[in-house]
Amino acid sequence: MNFPEIPPIKFLESVDSTNSYLLNRAGTLTSYWAVATENQTAGRGRLGRSWESPLGSGVAVSIALPLFSRAPSVGIYSLLVGSAILDFVREEGLVNAHVKWPNDVLVGDRKLAGILCEMASSPFVIAGVGVNLFHDNLQLPHLGATSFDQEGKEVGESRGFVVRMVETVRDRWTSAANNRESWSDYLSPKIGTIGQKVKVVESKDNAWEGTAEGIDDEGHLLVRSFRDDVVRTVVAADVLHLRQ
Numbered sequence: 001m002n003f004p005e006i007p008p009i010k011f012l013e014s015v016d017s018t019n020s021y022l023l024n025r026a027g028t029l030t031s032y033w034a035v036a037t038e039n040q041t042a043g044r045g046r047l048g049r050s051w052e053s054p055l056g057s058g059v060a061v062s063i064a065l066p067l068f069s070r071a072p073s074v075g076i077y078s079l080l081v082g083s084a085i086l087d088f089v090r091e092e093g094l095v096n097a098h099v100k101w102p103n104d105v106l107v108g109d110r111k112l113a114g115i116l117c118e119m120a121s122s123p124f125v126i127a128g129v130g131v132n133l134f135h136d137n138l139q140l141p142h143l144g145a146t147s148f149d150q151e152g153k154e155v156g157e158s159r160g161f162v163v164r165m166v167e168t169v170r171d172r173w174t175s176a177a178n179n180r181e182s183w184s185d186y187l188s189p190k191i192g193t194i195g196q197k198v199k200v201v202e203s204k205d206n207a208w209e210g211t212a213e214g215i216d217d218e219g220h221l222l223v224r225s226f227r228d229d230v231v232r233t234v235v236a237a238d239v240l241h242l243r244q
């Protein structure tokens with residue numbers, strides 16, 4: 001099938017990681033160049049973790065997004081991609097989806113999509129997005145996973161889904177490039193973690209609880225600790241939403 005999008009989206013039968021594919025071609029990228037597959041064999045998550053998207057379970061997509069002239073931190077870029085994907089999955093019918101800081105799109109407390117933003121050696125952020133479309137326990141052995149199918153939403157054939165997703169990200173990216181508000185004001189309404197009671201897991205031996213009050217202009221999460229009522233800046237940690 002031929003998609004007249006400019007630039008075209010390259011659909012691969014199979015690839016180790018769509019992010020690696022674009023990072024390895026950093027010198028030849030143009031804005032909004034995108035690559036997608038239904039069969040990613042070595043998908044990467046944050047902090048050396050993996051993202052599983054075997055054939056039949058969903059799509060893996062990476063997009064080369066141009067850096068802004070008023071360049072924010074990679075944390076802000078990552079939240080911008082998360083909020084664009086949130087808009088997209090809501091448009092596709094999952095109106096209850098929300099963003100869990102820093103990079104998950106959840107429905108309830110189950111993960112529908114994961115995002116990994118990496119800086120290329122050329123002036124692009126490589127935005128990698130994995131979205132679960134169909135899912136049974138053999139394909140995605142994660143208790144915490146969900147998919148469009150599991151949430152009762154039809155998305156049609158996956159290439160069309162990818163085209164709509166890339167178009168939404170491109171649209172939101174050009175709007176964000178012209179933002180003159182603080183990044184915190186711009187993004188906070190999109191982040192479901194804000195206002196939640198959370199557990200912050202900094203390491204195996206260091207976890208604490210508090211209320212997420214906002215983000216700063218670097219995209220770090222601001223959490224008021226239950227223990228001493230002090231607001232701490234969370235730079236890199238896993239954050240779990242506690243049941244209210």
Ligand code: BT5
Nearest residue numbers: 017019043044045046049051052060114115128129130145
């Ligand atoms: C992420 O990392 O969620 C970022 C995932 C980014 C994947 C995309 S796919 C296209 C592009 N190419 C790549 O190579 N990567 C990007 P993190 O927050 O670290 O979460 C990883 C954790 O999510 C794993 O340790 C599992 O517990 C869980 N997980 C893995 N696969 C999952 C899936 N399909 N659905 C739900 N949870 C999953």
